[in-house]
Structures are given as structure tokens and as C-alpha cells.
Amino acid sequence: xxxxxxxxxxxxxxxxxxxxxxxxxxxxxxxxxxxxxxxxxxxxxxxxxxxxxxxxxxxxxxxxxxxxxxxxxxxxxxxxxxxxxxxxxxxxxxxxxxxxxxxxxxxxxxxxxxxxxxxxxxxxxxxxxxxxxxxxxxxxxxxxxxxxxxxxxxxxxxxxxxxxxxxxxxxxxxxxxxxxxxxxxxxxxxxxxxxxxxxxxxxxxxxxxxxxxxxxxxxxxxxxxxxxxxxxxxxxxxxxxxxxxxxxxxxxxxxxxxxxxxxxxxxxxxxxxxxxxxxxxxxxxxxx
Amino acid sequence: xxxxxxxxxxxxxxxxxxxxxxxxxxxxxxxxxxxxxxxxxxxxxxxxxxxxxxxxxxxxxxxxxxxxxxxxxxxxxxxxxxxxxxxxxxxxxxxxxxxxxxxxxxxxxxxxxxxxxxxxxxxxxxxxxxxxxxxxxxxxxxxxxxxxxxxxxxxxxxxxxxxxx
Numbered sequence: 001x002x003x004x005x006x007x008x009x010x011x012x013x014x015x016x017x018x019x020x021x022x023x024x025x026x027x028x029x030x031x032x033x034x035x036x037x038x039x040x041x042x043x044x045x046x047x048x049x050x051x052x053x054x055x056x057x058x059x060x061x062x063x064x065x066x067x068x069x070x071x072x073x074x075x076x077x078x079x080x081x082x083x084x085x086x087x088x089x090x091x092x093x094x095x096x097x098x099x100x101x102x103x104x105x106x107x108x109x110x111x112x113x114x115x116x117x118x119x120x121x122x123x124x125x126x127x128x129x130x131x132x133x134x135x136x137x138x139x140x141x142x143x144x145x146x147x148x149x150x151x152x153x154x155x156x157x158x159x160x161x162x163x164x165x166x167x168x169x170x171x172x173x174x175x176x177x178x179x180x181x182x183x184x185x186x187x188x189x190x191x192x193x194x195x196x197x198x199x200x201x202x203x204x205x206x207x208x209x210x211x212x213x214x215x216x217x218x219x220x221x222x223x224x225x226x227x228x229x230x231x232x233x234x235x236x237x238x239x240x241x242x243x244x245x246x247x248x249x250x251x252x253x254x255x256x257x258x259x260x261x262x263x264x265x266x267x268x269x270x271x272x273x274x275x276x277x278x279x280x281x282x283x284x285x286x287x288x
Numbered sequence: 289x290x291x292x293x294x295x296x297x298x299x300x301x302x303x304x305x306x307x308x309x310x311x312x313x314x315x316x317x318x319x320x321x322x323x324x325x326x327x328x329x330x331x332x333x334x335x336x337x338x339x340x341x342x343x344x345x346x347x348x349x350x351x352x353x354x355x356x357x358x359x360x361x362x363x364x365x366x367x368x369x370x371x372x373x374x375x376x377x378x379x380x381x382x383x384x385x386x387x388x389x390x391x392x393x394x395x396x397x398x399x400x401x402x403x404x405x406x407x408x409x410x411x412x413x414x415x416x417x418x419x420x421x422x423x424x425x426x427x428x429x430x431x432x433x434x435x436x437x438x439x440x441x442x443x444x445x446x447x448x449x450x451x452x453x
Contacts, residue, residue, distance in 0.1 A: 055391070058398075068395075086395040095398045096391045098422075 020134045022050075029054075029127040033116040037072070037108060040135055048105040051132035055098040058088050060122030065089035067119040070099075070129065073112030081110055093122060105134070319357040320415070320450035325422055326350040328446065330429075335436035339428040348424045350390060351448040355415045362451040363413040367427045368444035375440035379432035387411035391422035415450075423448070 028035040040047040052072075060066045071083035086097060116127055142150035143158070169175050330338040331345030340346035353363050367385025371377075389401040396417050405412045415421065425446045431437045 058395075088395050088398070091395055091398045092402060093398070095389050095401060097393065097395055097398070098391050098420075099393055 020136050022132065022134045025131045025133070027128045027130060028114060029056075029116055029129040033124070033127065035114050035129070037111045037114065037131075039131060040108065040133055047108040047133055047135040049103050049108060049111060049131055049133050050105050051101065051103055052082055052084075052129070053098070053100045053132070054084070054116075054127070054129040055096055056116065056124045056127040057096040058086075058093040058122055059125055060088060060093035062090065062092045064121035066093075066122035068124055069115075069117040069119070071117070072114040075110055075112040077112075081106065081112070082114075088122065089120065096126065108133070319355060320361045320452075321354040322448050322450055323352045323354065324349070325352045326424075328425070328427070330427075330442060330444075332437070336431045336434050337428065338431075338437065338442060340426050341428070344428075348390075348426055349446050350422050350424045351446070353415060353421045353423070353448075353450060355418055355421075355450075358418040359414075359416045360453055361415045362453055363415055363421070363423065364410055364447075364449040364451055365413075365423050365425055366408075366410040366447040366449075367425050368429075368446060369409050370444070371429070371442050372445050373441060373443035375438040375442075377431070377438065379435050381432075382430045383409070383427065384430075385409055385425060385427040387423050387425045389413070389421060390424040393419040393421070397421055414453075 023040065025039045028039075054070045056068070056070075058066065058068065066088040068086045068088065069083060070086075071080045073079070074081040082101070082103065084099060084101065086099075114129060116124055116129070118124055142148045142154040145151065326347065326349055328340045328349030329347035330340060331347075332338055333344040337344070338346075340348050342348065351365065353361075355361055365387040367383070367387060369383045371381070386406075387404075389397070389404075392398060392400070394417050397419060400413045400415075400421060403414060411423075413421070413423070427444060427446065429442075429444070
């Protein structure tokens with residue numbers, strides 16, 4: 001029952017679309033020259049400032065120096081999130097000044113107190129400072145969105161005095177045991193898967209070796225076959241060659257039928273012989 | 289063949305187009321904008337008097353000048369000297385009027401009032417700063433010598449002009 005209510009509320013919250021509403025404050029400087037930033041409808045969510053408008057009339061003598069600051073502090077700091085300064089020094093007073101500024105939707109949480117500060121001689125009268133803002137009203141009814149403050153209280157209030165205890169499933173022993181068992185089972189399954197992967201890998205490597213051997217044998221046998229086939233083709237042309245005319249006849253002739261001794265050659269041969277003999281003998285005639 | 293055809297086509301167009309007028313267009317964005325901020329209303333404090341003064345039950349008309357270029361324009365505001373719409377009048381109407389700076393968007397514009405020039409029913413302001421300036425005009429019409437205005441609707445016009453310097 002509780003789950004059903006929560007689920008229905010969640011569905012309702014997701015279906016509710018945010019739509020911004022816009023508004024203007026009254027004169028924040030109506031009762032003084034400092035003011036707080038409690039603006040917008042109570043319970044409004046995501047209120048953002050998107051404009052500042054101010055007007056005042058300076059009261060001063062023309063020759064006096066006077067500077068007027070209209071500004072807001074950044075919440076929690078001494079810095080300013082908005083500041084506009086008008087220098088009236090040497091200028092006549094009496095004529096109202098009005099200015100408007102577009103602000104880039106800065107969340108209200110950033111805006112600290114506002115003030116009109118006067119430096120120098122003179123004063124400011126008829127001051128009027130107005131902020132424009134936008135917001136969504138989703139949290140005007142806290143149950144409209146789980147992110148709204150007061151959502152849980154509103155749900156509990158709607159359900160009456162039913163006692164609800166938060167249930168932490170991780171603290172349930174049965175669920176813890178189931179989680180442990182599942183973890184062990186997962187580990188076993190993981191180990192089995194790893195063994196299967198290893199066996200498959202080994203088988204693949206074996207098959208890969210066999211395939212390589214068969215492939216190599218095939219290549220070798222094919223090479224031998226090709227060599228045998230090409231051998232007959234390469235040798236047969238030599239067997240078929242024939243001499244043109246059938247014989248080679250003698251073409252060199254000795255004119256007078258005599259072949260004289262080569263005396264020059266004999267002299268060279270003799271000289272070579274003598275040198276050889278002398279060299280051989282020199283081996284035995286060495287003096288120690 | 290194809291080249292010949294193209295060449296002859298170009299030749300034909302060259303011989304037929306002897307002159308061409310090329311327009312030059314441009315837009316000038318206004319840098320001085322006049323807007324009626326408040327419509328005036330005549331009050332009728334006396335039978336012979338119509339007045340825009342709040343003390344007389346009227347509403348002072350206010351015009352706003354938005355200038356984005358400093359020291360480039362003069363603002364001329366002319367209060368009415370006649371009714372643009374009224375019942376038939378058989379006597380003269382005496383008009384008085386004035387124009388003041390009622391509000392500015394910059395402290396430096398506060399000097400406009402002191403520097404204004406008035407001639408006749410026209411008041412001239414030198415817009416030396418960029419920004420918005422509001423001018424209010426009062427107008428009073430007195431009919432004859434304490435003569436009652438005839439019943440009916442009365443309309444008068446305040447003329448606001450922005451003149452480039």
C-alpha cells in the first residue's frame with residue numbers, strides 16, 4: 001500500500017511540468033534606504049531575479065559632490081551582486097533619475113540586503129526600487145514534487161498515523177545470504193568459463209599446427225611434381241638438336257708441308273729450365 | 289559544336305545588353321526614438337479653463353526620448369497653441385504652456401533642464417548624453433475673458449521632434 005502511494009506520487013510528480021510565473025515586488029525602498037530580500041510568494045521554488053528598476057530624486061546643491069549607490073550585497077559576503085552608481089557631483093538635483101537593469105535570472109538565494117547609499121553632500125528622496133522575478137509554483141503544494149521541502153511530511157500527513165519504518169534491504173539476513181550465494185555461484189561460473197576458454201584456445205592451436213603441416217606437405221609435393229613435369233620440357237629440346245650439314249670439315253692448311261722448330265721458344269724454354277734448376281739447387285747450397 | 293553554340297549565345301547577349309542599372313540600397317537605423325509615455329488629459333477647473341496640471345484635475349502628458357547616440361540630436365517639444373478638435377468656438381483662446389525634464393536615465397542628463405532654450409511655445413533640449421529622457425508638458429487654455437467653453441470634446445496636440453544636429 002505504501003509503495004503504491006509513493007509510486008503514484010512519483011508518477012504524478014514526473015508528469016507535472018514546471019511553468020514559470022512572473023512578478024514584481026513593491027517599492028522595496030518605501031520605508032527606508034535598506035531592505036531585505038524576502039520577496040515572492042511563500043513556498044515558491046526556484047525564484048530568480050530577472051530585473052531591477054529604481055528611481056529617486058537627488059536633493060543637493062549643484063556645486064556639491066554627491067554619489068549615490070543602489071546595490072544589493074551578495075548573500076553572506078561583503079561583495080555586491082548588484083550595484084549601480086550615479087555621480088551627481090557638480091550636477092543639479094531635483095530631477096528624478098530612473099534606471100532599469102536586466103538581470104540574468106540570478107537565484108534569490110544569492111541576493112543579500114539592498115540599500116541606497118549616499119556619499120557626499122545631499123540626500124535622496126522619493127526612492128523607488130522594484131525587482132522583477134520569476135518562479136515556479138510547483139512547491140506551493142509540497143506533495144507535487146519530491147524535491148519540495150515538506151514533501152515527506154505532507155505524504156505522512158496524508159496517510160494519517162500509520163507507522164512507517166524505513167526498510168533497509170541490505171540489513172536483511174536472508175537477502176545478505178542470497179547475495180553471498182549468488183556471488184559464489186558467479187565466481188564458479190566465471191572459473192568454468194575461463195577453463196572452457198583455455199581448452200578452446202589449446203584445441204585451436206593444435207588444429208592450427210596440423211593445418212600448417214598438411215599445407216606444407218601439399219606445397220612440397222606440388223613443387224616436386226612441378227619439377228618433374230618441367231624437367232622433361234627442359235631437356236627434350238637438347239635431344240632434338242641436329243648439326244647443319246652433318247659434319248665439320250678441316251679449314252686450316254699447312255702451305256709447304258713442313259713445321260719448323262720454334263727456336264725462340266726453345267731458347268725461352270731453356271732459360272726457364274736453367275733458372276728452375278738454379279733455384280732448386282739453391283736449396284741445397286745454402287750456407288749455415 | 290558545343291563551344292560554338294555557347295560562344296554565339298554569349299555574343300548575342302553581349303550585343304543585346306547595352307546598359308545596366310545597379311541599385312544601391314541601405315537602411316539607416318534610428319538612433320532617436322520618441323514614445324508617448326503618458327497621454328495628457330485636460331482638467332476643467334473653471335468653465336473658461338482647460339489645464340493639464342494635476343492640481344487642475346488634468347494629467348500632464350509625458351514623452352520619452354530614447355537616444356543611442358550622444359550629442360547628435362536636439363529635442364524640440366512644442367506645446368499646443370490651438371485645439372485640433374473642439375466644438376465651434378466663437379472667441380479667442382489664450383494658450384500657455386511649458387516643457388520640463390521630468391525624469392532621466394543618467395545623472396549627467398540633469399543639466400538638460402538648466403540648458404534648455406525656449407522660444408514661443410517650443411522648448412529645445414540638447415541631448416548630449418545617450419539614454420532616455422522624459423519630458424512633461426503642461427498646457428493651459430483660457431477661453432475669451434472668463435467665458436465658458438462650449439460643451440464637447442477638446443483635443444490638443446503636443447508636438448515632439450528629434451532634430452539631428
